[in-house]
């Protein structure tokens with residue numbers, strides 16, 4: 001019987017790892033267009049104007065954007081907030097295997113966490129509205145404006161597994177001996193590497209391989 005203390009910490013990126021963020025943007029723009037009675041193009045242009053002032057797209061702050069849109073269209077802020085945060089849009093874009101995978105991992109005794117870039121309340125909303133928050137250990141919910149921060153990674157326990165869709169994040173993480181980065185490339189038919197996932201289900205055979213490697217070292 002495995003003891004939980006042997007199990008590595010597993011951290012999950014949020015956007016394009018747990019939820020289909022491209023699809024979420026499409027749904028949100030449609031809801032905003034319907035609410036404002038504006039064209040898709042009007043809404044797209046409003047986003048472009050707001051994004052123009054940001055250094056990175058992950059600096060997107062819904063409160064700021066919605067205040068900007070409210071002013072631009074002369075429309076009540078609260079109604080725009082309801083449209084932007086419409087729960088069904090966030091729930092429809094959760095990747096289908098996420099709940100079963102997280103539940104399975106937790107049942108096996110793994111400690112799970114988040115490793116996300118962006119504005120905390122906005123990123124946590126994506127987790128909360130999908131009822132996933134309880135899966136993630138309170139000590140390991142990292143939401144940072146710039147997550148490629150060596151100080152954050154250096155403090156993680158030995159053999160922490162981090163799953164992320166961005167190649168630049170994976171390359172950054174590969175520099176640290178205490179973490180095992182796993183690249184998720186959804187929809188890819190041919191895997192790029194041994195530690196590449198096309199869905200989160202691919203995590204299980206990799207965890208077995210890693211455990212065998214650790215066992216044979218002991």
Ligand SMILES: [Mg+2]
Pocket residue numbers: 013014015016017164165166
């Ligand atoms: Mg991502």
